[in-house]
Amino acid sequence: MPVCLCHSSLALSSKWSSYEGGWDSGRSRYLSGDYNGDGRTDVAASFDYGNGQTGVFVWEGKADGFSDATRRWLSNPGGWNANQTRFMSGDYTGDGRADIGAFYDYGNASTSLFVMEATPGGFTNPATRWSSNPGGWDIARTITF
Ligand SMILES: [Ca+2]
Numbered sequence: 001m002p003v004c005l006c007h008s009s010l011a012l013s014s015k016w017s018s019y020e021g022g023w024d025s026g027r028s029r030y031l032s033g034d035y036n037g038d039g040r041t042d043v044a045a046s047f048d049y050g051n052g053q054t055g056v057f058v059w060e061g062k063a064d065g066f067s068d069a070t071r072r073w074l075s076n077p078g079g080w081n082a083n084q085t086r087f088m089s090g091d092y093t094g095d096g097r098a099d100i101g102a103f104y105d106y107g108n109a110s111t112s113l114f115v116m117e118a119t120p121g122g123f124t125n126p127a128t129r130w131s132s133n134p135g136g137w138d139i140a141r142t143i144t145f
């Protein structure tokens with residue numbers, strides 16, 4: 001039985017809500033960044049569809065909350081396993097739009113760093129920007145900030 005240890009002065013104020021059954025947070029991981037370059041921080045989420053298929057959604061920050069989530073990227077089935085990925089945000093291209101970086105764990109301490117560039121139409125497919133030699137970088141031993 002859930003117990004709320006809430007105080008009325010700490011009541012949460014929602015800036016976005018899904019409809020019931022509309023969003024599974026257990027399949028998601030979240031990032032922040034200004035993905036549309038308007039100066040206001042947005043929220044992105046990876047979504048694990050299963051079968052190695054991953055999507056990236058963005059809620060654009062607005063003065064009074066967030067836009068509805070829109071999918072900005074989708075891998076093919078088997079194309080990207082979210083559970084082997086550590087995502088991060090930053091403007092890696094220097095154009096004023098935050099991009100998404102992704103360390104991808106191939107196992108055996110073999111890791112690649114990808115960048116998905118933010119564009120007005122969504123994120124580009126991940127492009128490899130760095131790769132370790134086999135045994136060179138064990139992402140499982142790194143600590144998430
Ligand atoms: Ca923004």
Ligand SMILES: [Ca+2]
Pocket residue numbers: 090091092093094095096097098099117118
């Ligand atoms: Ca950028």
